[in-house]
Amino acid sequence: MNYVKNLKTYLPFATNTFQRLISYKANVLIFIFGESLMLAVTYYLWKAIYGSSTGASIHGFSFNEMIIYLFISFLTNLMISVDIGSDISREVKDGSIAINLIRPISYEKRMLFQGLGTIFYNFIFIFIGTFLITTTMFYRFFGYISIVNILFYFISMILGILLNFYFNYIFGLLSFKITNMWGLSQITQAIVQLLSGIMIPIVFFPVWAQPLFKFLPFSSMIYTPTMIYLGKLNDFEILKALTVQGIWIIILILIAKIMWKKLIKTLTILGG
Structure with a gap:
């Protein structure tokens, strides 16, 4: 009963966000065009790299595997992208957070929904079609499709969504103390893009740095699901990777709750 009550309370926030996004259909076309252009540039970059290589594979990746990696990492990044940090920062700056805090609902759950x-919007309008095309490409390249890997990919991606949400939520809570988050946001985004393996797999980094990068939560957001989809991880490695994701989610939830209790007491409301 409590679950149903929570769903009725917070589901409208998800519905309103979905309806707001769907009202701007041109944004989807612009987004697809921009990302397609980026993927095209990256494709020709890797094509040039593999063309100048003497071997058929680099760090265990063939050219076809790298193409699939780029597409899946792009889709995974799309699905986990929950820009809650900027939403919280905006509410703090314009003062609307004052109204939201006095509502008899959980601020954390509201931001989650x-x-x-x-996520639901991106899944329907971008992910489904592109994922089917990518999976078809995978079958044409390698002659098989692993349903098990796809299943574990979705499980890992869901964990990646929670990881990215709580990371962004924690980052957003910093705006309770730091008024202008723009500079810090740009630095953070650059670090996350580098360490999450969006464009460059972690195995391409120096050997000494790989264990550190794999330990940090960023690689669990994108690199882990993508490697599972490609079949680069065996059963034990998949179980280990999912466990690492689960542990980081718990750690980030605890950090978020501690920060909330500390920062909410000293929050200064700006704006009207």
Whole structure:
């Protein structure tokens, strides 16, 4: 009963976000065009790299595997993208957080369901079609499709969504103390893009740095699901990777709750 009550309370936040996004259909076309252009540039970059290589594979990746990696990492990044941090920062700057805090609902759950609205929108209008095309490409390249790997990919991606949400939520809570988050946001985004393996697999980094990068939560957001999809991890490695994701989620939840209790007491409301 409590679950149903929570769903009725917070589901409208997801629905409102979905309806707001769907009202701007041109944004999808612009987004697809921009990302397609980026993927095209990256494709020709890797094509040039493999063309100048003497071997058929680099760090265990063939050219076809790298192409699939780029597509799946792009889709995974799309699905986990819950930009809650900027939403919280905006509410703090314009003062609307004052009204939201006095509502008899959990601020954390509200932001989570807002993020789910964005995820659901991306899933319907971008992910499904592109994922089917990518999986078809995978079959044409390698002659098989692993349903088990796809299943574990989705499980890992869901964990990646929670990881990215709580990371962004924690980052957003910093705006309770730091008024202008723009500079810090740009630095953080650059670090996350580098360490999450969006464009460059972690195995391409120096050997001494790989254990550190794999330990940090960023690789669990994108690199782990993508490697599972490609079949680069065996059963034990998949179980280990999912466990690492689960542990980081618990750690980030605890950090978020501690930060909330500390920062909410000293929050200064700006704006009207």
